[in-house]
Amino acid sequence: xxxTFFTEPPHWxxxxxxxxxIGGLAGGCYFLxxxxxxxxxxxxxxxxxxxxxxxxxxxxxxGILLIADLGRPERFWHMLLxxxxxxxxxxxxxxxxxxxxxxxxxxxxxxxxxLGALGDNDRRPRYALLRPPSLLGILLTALGGLAAFFLAxxxxxxxxxxxxxxxxxTTLLGAVFLVSSASTSIALxxxxxxxxxxxxxxxxxxxxxxxxxxxxxxxxLVALVVSLGSVARAWLNAWGALLVLGVVGLxxxxxxxxHSRARTPLSAAARAAAVLVLFxxxxxxxxxxxxxxxx
Amino acid sequence: MAEPMGFYTDTTVCIGCKACEVACKEWNQLPATxxxxxxLSGDSYDNTRRLDGIHWRHVKFVEQFDxxxxxxxxxxxxxxxxHCVRAGCLEVCPTGAIIRTEFDxxxxxxxxxxxxxxxxxxxxxxVIDINPVSGTxxxxxLCYDRMRAGMTPACAQACPTASINxxxxxxxxxxxxxxxxxxxxxxxxxxxxxxxxxxxxxxxxSFYLLVDKPEVYGLPPDPKLPSRNLTPGSLWxxxxxxxxxxxxxxxLRGRRDExx
Numbered sequence: 001x002x003x004t005f006f007t008e009p010p011h012w013x014x015x016x017x018x019x020x021x022i023g024g025l026a027g028g029c030y031f032l033x034x035x036x037x038x039x040x041x042x043x044x045x046x047x048x049x050x051x052x053x054x055x056x057x058x059x060x061x062x063g064i065l066l067i068a069d070l071g072r073p074e075r076f077w078h079m080l081l082x083x084x085x086x087x088x089x090x091x092x093x094x095x096x097x098x099x100x101x102x103x104x105x106x107x108x109x110x111x112x113x114x115l116g117a118l119g120d121n122d123r124r125p126r127y128a129l130l131r132p133p134s135l136l137g138i139l140l141t142a143l144g145g146l147a148a149f150f151l152a153x154x155x156x157x158x159x160x161x162x163x164x165x166x167x168x169x170t171t172l173l174g175a176v177f178l179v180s181s182a183s184t185s186i187a188l189x190x191x192x193x194x195x196x197x198x199x200x201x202x203x204x205x206x207x208x209x210x211x212x213x214x215x216x217x218x219x220x221l222v223a224l225v226v227s228l229g230s231v232a233r234a235w236l237n238a239w240g241a242l243l244v245l246g247v248v249g250l251x252x253x254x255x256x257x258x259h260s261r262a263r264t265p266l267s268a269a270a271r272a273a274a275v276l277v278l279f280x281x282x283x284x285x286x287x288x289x290x291x292x293x294x295x
Numbered sequence: 296m297a298e299p300m301g302f303y304t305d306t307t308v309c310i311g312c313k314a315c316e317v318a319c320k321e322w323n324q325l326p327a328t329x330x331x332x333x334x335l336s337g338d339s340y341d342n343t344r345r346l347d348g349i350h351w352r353h354v355k356f357v358e359q360f361d362x363x364x365x366x367x368x369x370x371x372x373x374x375x376x377x378h379c380v381r382a383g384c385l386e387v388c389p390t391g392a393i394i395r396t397e398f399d400x401x402x403x404x405x406x407x408x409x410x411x412x413x414x415x416x417x418x419x420x421x422v423i424d425i426n427p428v429s430g431t432x433x434x435x436x437l438c439y440d441r442m443r444a445g446m447t448p449a450c451a452q453a454c455p456t457a458s459i460n461x462x463x464x465x466x467x468x469x470x471x472x473x474x475x476x477x478x479x480x481x482x483x484x485x486x487x488x489x490x491x492x493x494x495x496x497x498x499x500x501s502f503y504l505l506v507d508k509p510e511v512y513g514l515p516p517d518p519k520l521p522s523r524n525l526t527p528g529s530l531w532x533x534x535x536x537x538x539x540x541x542x543x544x545x546x547l548r549g550r551r552d553e554x555x
Contacts, residue, residue: 003515008345008421010412035543044547071410071430078390078409089391093522096413097389149540153532160524162416163383171524174532182539201550209546216538 004165009293015069020285026058027152028185034145044202049117056114095158109144152181166292169231179217184281186210187274203265239291251280299399301500303467309371309458318453319352348426351435376422376435380497384414400437419518
């Protein structure tokens with residue numbers, strides 16, 4: 001038996017599951033928006049605006065969830081400043097310590113991009129400097145994109161850097177969370193974008209992106225189960241069923257089928273696929289977090 | 296720095312009296328379970344169940360009997376924080392609340408801890424948990440306050456059979472090795488030390504003399520540091536980021552001209 005089965009669960013439950021999901025969306029939406037801003041077409045820009053408008057409020061919710069989850073919420077700042085000396089508190093080998101700083105830094109980028117997105121309207125354009133094609137905008141967007149990648153994946157590394165069963169029996173959780181944050185974020189942009197009937201060409205490109213990412217997610221999940229080796233037997237229960245039927249079946253396979261059948265990205269099938277991808281991404285965090293907590 | 300101090304627990308002389316548990320609770324002013332309305336576990340004489348934020352010592356009872364209960368033996372072991380030389384809890388703690396003391400022991404500073412609970416999952420032995428009174432993670436301090444005053448930790452002081460031995464790690468290792476040889480000479484060939492050498496997490500400053508496999512006592516056979524997954528986990532994530540980035544680039548750039 002793996003030595004990880006001799007440990008105790010840290011009581012990370014629904015607040016943390018929600019944080020992992022919303023944090024993935026915040027990072028994913030920012031990254032997508034940055035990508036569109038940097039390499040997309042002019043007609044894609046409404047989607048970049050939408051991504052930034054989601055990312056900042058989402059990361060604010062993340063902060064609130066994390067603080068609420070602490071045993072002593074009023075001491076949340078101990079993660080950033082040493083409480084006795086007021087010096088910065090940073091441990092490069094502790095994912096939670098690096099994550100606290102990563103979240104703070106990402107929030108800064110997300111806030112600036114949020115301002116840029118708010119100012120991006122035809123009547124009274126403001127803060128154009130904060131977004132490409134300005135040089136400052138390009139720099140901010142590129143650095144913010146890196147921070148977004150970090151936010152979307154460090155949570156999986158954080159779980160791996162423990163001694164809990166499943167979490168620390170694989171090193172692939174960061175990559176799995178990252179791919180899932182991309183697929184759920186594209187789905188969210190497609191869903192909200194199709195409601196407002198933004199550019200159809202952009203929607204089509206995003207739908208194609210989502211299809212490839214869903215295939216990648218399926219590969220990553222198979223690799224995850226294989227990497228667990230004999231520990232994967234811990235999923236021979238309701239959690240495993242939820243993983244196969246909910247995450248893979250409803251969250252990946254059905255959306256892939258719907259994508260192949262959807263004639264236009266505005267169709268009901270495309271929207272249904274987006275809803276299912278979001279649902280599957282949430283279930284993935286539920287299964288990963290709570291199945292180990294239950295051991 | 297003072298000389299490294301620790302515990303050597305000889306499980307072969309433990310009688311399961313739980314004096315260590317009581318002494319620990321008394322000295323450290325730990326609250327009762329469920330306001331004193333504890334229920335029986337049904338698991339032998341063990342109603343403490345496990346180490347957590349309000350139980351820093353836990354006497355385990357292992358009954359090894361045949362089906363008729365005619366032949367067999369009791370194994371009893373007073374479990375506690377292992378004060379690992381390379382400690383997983385200390386590694387992950389994001390607030391710096393967990394420190395190594397001048398006695399080479401591992402202590403959680405309750406006024407710094409904010410209850411993030413990362414250390415609970417990082418401990419290879421399942422020692423730490425939240426104390427509901429303070430809302431912070433707590434565990435054995437090896438009676439840091441008593442040691443500072445030159446006193447023996449409360450549990451070792453109370454142990455009536457010298458199952459719990461306190462002293463310098465050097466002395467304890469000599470004592471434990473002599474005891475293993477004595478037991479081997481008397482025919483108990485299964486006696487061995489768990490965590491006394493540096494192979495296990497750099498050495499456990501609270502190590503054990505056992506007579507059966509670690510798993511039988513609820514101890515991990517091969518405890519590891521959480522940081523073993525840090526570099527590979529980060530590299531896989533970075534690879535994932537590159538793949539997603541490239542796929543995104545191709546999806547957005549590599550389309551034919553479309554009429555909007």
